Amino acid sequence: MSRLRWGRLTIVGLGLIGGSVARGARARGIADEIVAVGRNAETLAQARAAGVVDACTADVAKGVHGADLVVLCVPVGALPGLVRATWPHLAAGAVLTDVGSVKRDVVAAAEACPRRDGLAFVGGHPMAGSERSGLAASDPDLFEGRLALLTQTPGTPEVAIVHVTAFWERLGSQVRVLSVEAHDRDVALISHLPHLAAYGLVSAADGDALTLAGRGFGDTTRIAASAEALWMDIFRGNRAPLLAALGQYREILARWEALIRDENWAVLETELAHARGLREKLA
Amino acid sequence: MSRLRWGRLTIVGLGLIGGSVARGARARGIADEIVAVGRNAETLAQARAAGVVDACTADVAKGVHGADLVVLCVPVGALPGLVRATWPHLAAGAVLTDVGSVKRDVVAAAEACPRRDGLAFVGGHPMAGSERSGLAASDPDLFEGRLALLTQTPGTPEVAIVHVTAFWERLGSQVRVLSVEAHDRDVALISHLPHLAAYGLVSAADGDALTLAGRGFGDTTRIAASAEALWMDIFRGNRAPLLAALGQYREILARWEALIRDENWAVLETELAHARGLREKLA
Numbered sequence: 001m002s003r004l005r006w007g008r009l010t011i012v013g014l015g016l017i018g019g020s021v022a023r024g025a026r027a028r029g030i031a032d033e034i035v036a037v038g039r040n041a042e043t044l045a046q047a048r049a050a051g052v053v054d055a056c057t058a059d060v061a062k063g064v065h066g067a068d069l070v071v072l073c074v075p076v077g078a079l080p081g082l083v084r085a086t087w088p089h090l091a092a093g094a095v096l097t098d099v100g101s102v103k104r105d106v107v108a109a110a111e112a113c114p115r116r117d118g119l120a121f122v123g124g125h126p127m128a129g130s131e132r133s134g135l136a137a138s139d140p141d142l143f144e145g146r147l148a149l150l151t152q153t154p155g156t157p158e159v160a161i162v163h164v165t166a167f168w169e170r171l172g173s174q175v176r177v178l179s180v181e182a183h184d185r186d187v188a189l190i191s192h193l194p195h196l197a198a199y200g201l202v203s204a205a206d207g208d209a210l211t212l213a214g215r216g217f218g219d220t221t222r223i224a225a226s227a228e229a230l231w232m233d234i235f236r237g238n239r240a241p242l243l244a245a246l247g248q249y250r251e252i253l254a255r256w257e258a259l260i261r262d263e264n265w266a267v268l269e270t271e272l273a274h275a276r277g278l279r280e281k282l283a
Numbered sequence: 284m285s286r287l288r289w290g291r292l293t294i295v296g297l298g299l300i301g302g303s304v305a306r307g308a309r310a311r312g313i314a315d316e317i318v319a320v321g322r323n324a325e326t327l328a329q330a331r332a333a334g335v336v337d338a339c340t341a342d343v344a345k346g347v348h349g350a351d352l353v354v355l356c357v358p359v360g361a362l363p364g365l366v367r368a369t370w371p372h373l374a375a376g377a378v379l380t381d382v383g384s385v386k387r388d389v390v391a392a393a394e395a396c397p398r399r400d401g402l403a404f405v406g407g408h409p410m411a412g413s414e415r416s417g418l419a420a421s422d423p424d425l426f427e428g429r430l431a432l433l434t435q436t437p438g439t440p441e442v443a444i445v446h447v448t449a450f451w452e453r454l455g456s457q458v459r460v461l462s463v464e465a466h467d468r469d470v471a472l473i474s475h476l477p478h479l480a481a482y483g484l485v486s487a488a489d490g491d492a493l494t495l496a497g498r499g500f501g502d503t504t505r506i507a508a509s510a511e512a513l514w515m516d517i518f519r520g521n522r523a524p525l526l527a528a529l530g531q532y533r534e535i536l537a538r539w540e541a542l543i544r545d546e547n548w549a550v551l552e553t554e555l556a557h558a559r560g561l562r563e564k565l566a
Contacts, residue, residue: 127495127497128497128498129499146497146498147495147497149495176494176495182491185492186491186492186495187492187495189487189488189492190488190492190493190495190496190497190500191495191497191499191500193484193487193488194484194499194500194503194504195499196536196539197480197483197484197503197536198503198562199554199555199558199559199562200480200532200535200536200539200558201476201477201480201532202558202559202561202562203535203554203557203558203561204472204476204528204531204532204535205472205473205476206557206558206561208465208469209468209469209470209472209473210473210561210565211459212410212430212432212459212469212470212473212474213473213565213566214410214411214429214430214473214474215411215429216412216474216477216478216505216506217473217474217477217565218565218566219502219503219505219506220477220480220481220502220503220504220505220506221477221503221562221565222499222502222503222562223499223502223503224558224559224562225559225562225563226559227559228552228555228556228558228559229552231555232548232551232552232555235543235548235551236546236548239543239546242543243540243543243544245487246536246539246540246543247540248487249483249484249487249536250533250536250537250540252483252486252487253479253480253483253529253532253533253536254533256479256483256529257526257529257530257533260518260522260525260526260529261526263519263522265515265518265519268515268518269511269512269515271482271486272482272511272514272515273511274486274489275482275483275485275486275489275507275511276482276485276507276508276509276510276511278485278486278489278493279481279482279485279504279505279507279508280508282493282496282500282501282504283496283501
């Protein structure tokens with residue numbers, strides 16, 4: 001039995017993702033009460049005035065008090081410390097989850113917390129976003145039709161996975177459960193590397209060439225308009241898998257460069273045909 | 284004085300681009316008569332039945348007979364031979380142009396043709412396209428709001444540039460005139476390299492990671508769904524500038540890989556911030 005409705009939902013961090021979780025939960029009646037924790041008093045006041053949240057505070061301990069579900073929506077680098085700061089104040093039986101793009105450190109921080117009162121942590125990562133950021137860019141339907149990844153370790157209670165799965169499904173997402181290692185390796189390839197690659201393409205074209213940029217270049221590099229501070233935090237948090245992904249990518253490009261230099265066109269065409277076939281299968 | 288209307292317009296090759304030129308010219312009344320030259324009898328018959336062209340033939344000599352403007356819309360690799368095959372049959376005073384993504388070989392082929400009867404060649408490259416191909420994907424508005432690049436050499440008559448500029452402007456494009464070298468170098472960076480990079484990102488993620496692909500990955504790699512045969516032809520035709528662009532790109536990625544390995548985050552952030560700033564200025 002999954003929970004389709006929660007009593008008190010606390011969201012820590014009201015940026016693009018936290019704001020969208022709050023708006024989405026409100027619009028779908030997922031919680032009786034929504035509490036926001038944040039540092040920016042103005043943002044909190046706006047969210048409250050707009051009816052997105054019922055209460056707000058800058059104090060994490062107060063904000064998570066009595067919450068049934070707590071969703072941490074802060075940058076990756078801040079998650080481990082926030083898990084440790086939150087844990088002692090969680091109500092018995094509460095479920096704690098997060099939305100970070102990297103799972104290793106936050107999961108490790110949660111697993112290092114003392115077991116008590118049936119508290120459970122589930123690593124979460126809604127695969128939705130925008131090159132825009134902040135509450136103003138938030139959208140109650142941001143998660144509709146997107147994937148939400150959850151991580152499971154031997155220490156994760158099955159019932160907590162079921163509950164958090166139901167939460168993201170009610171927000172419109174399809175949920176996939178992975179190991180922490182698989183998550184961090186796969187998102188390095190599907191998300192973190194493409195961001196670096198896009199920043200790199202823009203850098204390589206710096207100069208006259210950029211004045212010729214059209215739709216193809218625009219699409220390919222759209223994600224290079226993303227706030228670099230956020231991405232630095234993700235790159236830092238997923239350093240080893242990102243290095244592995246980057247190494248794989250550079251090896252492919254080096255091989256193709258050699259094929260072009262040697263005019264070995266037939267082999268290159270076979271490799272590009274394989275890539276095109278893979279890409280065509282995606283939506 | 285540029286020509287706003289042509290007598291006979293001949294389009295050689297009725298694929299995505301040739302078909303879109305024909306439809307666009309018809310819709311805007313740019314020519315009194317539109318003739319198509321192609322090898323696929325079925326495609327030609329379809330175009331004629333749809334009223335897109337007035338006449339069609341598989342014979343280039345016949346097709347360009349009496350034409351005031353001839354637009355060659357065939358793959359890059361076929362252009363030099365087609366210029367040589369077309370040239371002796373052009374009417375006095377005719378303007379010959381093309382739509383190839385690489386300009387060096389086609390311009391060289393045209394410049395090697397004997398000067399006669401005021402014939403002029405202008406290298407052309409409408410920066411529009413689609414990952415789809417063929418007449419069925421053609422669109423009379425394909426060139427609206429896009430850049431059309433023209434190349435000029437010391438041998439290009441100014442009046443021919445003016446005429447071909449007017450032609451693309453009537454199809455809705457903004458025209459830029461460049462040297463052959465600048466064209467091939469800049470499109471390697473803004474178009475050819477991004478295609479290779481996108482094919483490479485898909486290849487690197489081959490496996491489980493691809494099942495997590497979302498909108499960001501989809502946008503970044505959309506161009507990797509393009510027909511590889513067409514792109515092989517372009518890569519072959521622009522080999523040296525593409526190798527230079529690829530080298531520049533791999534150098535940037537190698538530098539960033541080293542910064543990540545050395546945890547030199549501050550320098551990496553500065554470089555990503557620069558790239559983000561460049562990308563934000565694009566549409």
